Amino acid sequence: MAKVKAQPLEDQLCFAIYKATNQYTKLYRKALEPFDLTYPQYIVLLALWESDHMIIKQLSEKLSLGIGTLNPIISKLVEKDYVTKTPSPMDKRSVVISLTPKGKNSEKTISEMISTKATECDSFTVFDHQFKLKLQELNTLLSHLNDLEEKK
Amino acid sequence: MAKVKAQPLEDQLCFAIYKATNQYTKLYRKALEPFDLTYPQYIVLLALWESDHMIIKQLSEKLSLGIGTLNPIISKLVEKDYVTKTPSPMDKRSVVISLTPKGKNSEKTISEMISTKATECDSFTVFDHQFKLKLQELNTLLSHLNDLEEKK
DNA sequence: ATATAATAAATCGTATACGATGTAAATGAG
DNA sequence: CTCATTTACATCGTATACGATTTATTATAT
Numbered sequence: 001m002a003k004v005k006a007q008p009l010e011d012q013l014c015f016a017i018y019k020a021t022n023q024y025t026k027l028y029r030k031a032l033e034p035f036d037l038t039y040p041q042y043i044v045l046l047a048l049w050e051s052d053h054m055i056i057k058q059l060s061e062k063l064s065l066g067i068g069t070l071n072p073i074i075s076k077l078v079e080k081d082y083v084t085k086t087p088s089p090m091d092k093r094s095v096v097i098s099l100t101p102k103g104k105n106s107e108k109t110i111s112e113m114i115s116t117k118a119t120e121c122d123s124f125t126v127f128d129h130q131f132k133l134k135l136q137e138l139n140t141l142l143s144h145l146n147d148l149e150e151k152k
Numbered sequence: 153m154a155k156v157k158a159q160p161l162e163d164q165l166c167f168a169i170y171k172a173t174n175q176y177t178k179l180y181r182k183a184l185e186p187f188d189l190t191y192p193q194y195i196v197l198l199a200l201w202e203s204d205h206m207i208i209k210q211l212s213e214k215l216s217l218g219i220g221t222l223n224p225i226i227s228k229l230v231e232k233d234y235v236t237k238t239p240s241p242m243d244k245r246s247v248v249i250s251l252t253p254k255g256k257n258s259e260k261t262i263s264e265m266i267s268t269k270a271t272e273c274d275s276f277t278v279f280d281h282q283f284k285l286k287l288q289e290l291n292t293l294l295s296h297l298n299d300l301e302e303k304k
Numbered sequence: 305a306t307a308t309a310a311t312a313a314a315t316c317g318t319a320t321a322c323g324a325t326g327t328a329a330a331t332g333a334g
Numbered sequence: 335c336t337c338a339t340t341t342a343c344a345t346c347g348t349a350t351a352c353g354a355t356t357t358a359t360t361a362t363a364t
């Protein structure tokens with residue numbers, strides 16, 4: 001009977017994704033440095049630019065991040081005057097996260113900078129719609145698998 | 153002049169990748185629990201199953217991980233008796249990482265478990281060769297971009 | 305041969321990321 | 335209404351992940 005071998009690292013989807021995230025984080029670290037933002041902090045701002053005044057629970061779902069992860073990121077954003085935390089009037093358990101003027105104004109500057117960076121390399125256009133769709137399929141699948149695990 | 157808006161979160165490649173990694177980590181956490189391994193620890197083992205006795209520098213390059221990241225992971229693997237650290241005879245600066253018998257034997261068991269998990273959901277087969285190629289292209293591109301940043 | 309530079313690890317500080325646990329407020333069953 | 339359950343958030347412990355600095359060793363230039 002043949003010995004069971006692991007798949008080579010380079011062939012594994014999970015490794016390719018793992019590597020891509022680390023590279024993205026590295027790349028964004030430099031790009032976001034002038035704004036004193038980390039990549040996850042920027043992700044939270046992206047979510048808020050899309051819809052301001054979400055409660056932490058909503059942010060958590062939109063970003064697929066647990067509260068244990070989100071809380072320190074939000075605290076940093078409060079420190080840096082990008083967002084504020086306000087207790088919700090309707091439900092005293094909830095906390096509403098809102099953009100400060102600085103947080104709102106930064107959308108333009110940061111987005112411009114990011115799009116400049118992106119077009120520095122035309123190759124980005126290589127990553128077409130199909131690829132993104134596949135990635136979304138992958139994420140849906142991973143969510144389902146994680147949900148299944150939850151229920152065990 | 154129109155106000156510059158950020159791209160919606162869901163449309164951003166970087167976010168899809170970021171999310172996928174988190175989901176993978178979560179999924180593998182459960183799968184690897186019986187072996188007392190984390191996902192990054194498993195990644196290091198994958199690399200060593202492919203070629204044993206690498207020095208830390210080689211591992212670092214193969215995994216695109218810095219030494220600051222790799223060192224605590226390797227230390228954990230040593231603690232758990234999966235690998236050993238030996239100073240290289242040729243170059244006293246280098247440290248060779250080798251699989252212990254436990255590390256070698258675990259390849260079969262872990263790989264079998266992983267492939268069982270993978271086939272739990274046929275949808276994985278949806279992620280074809282083309283998708284992986286694209287992802288590799290993306291990683292190559294990200295590497296180049298990071299290299300360019302280095303040189304600034 | 306020696307001073308200098310480059311390299312491989314180790315260590316430290318900051319920031320995620322997740323599960324587990326704790327707490328207060330809201331919900332629901334009787 | 336009251337008590338058990340659920341929910342939203344906070345906190346803690348463990349494990350990455352990266353850049354910066356330090357240390358020991360090797361390579362190199364003169």
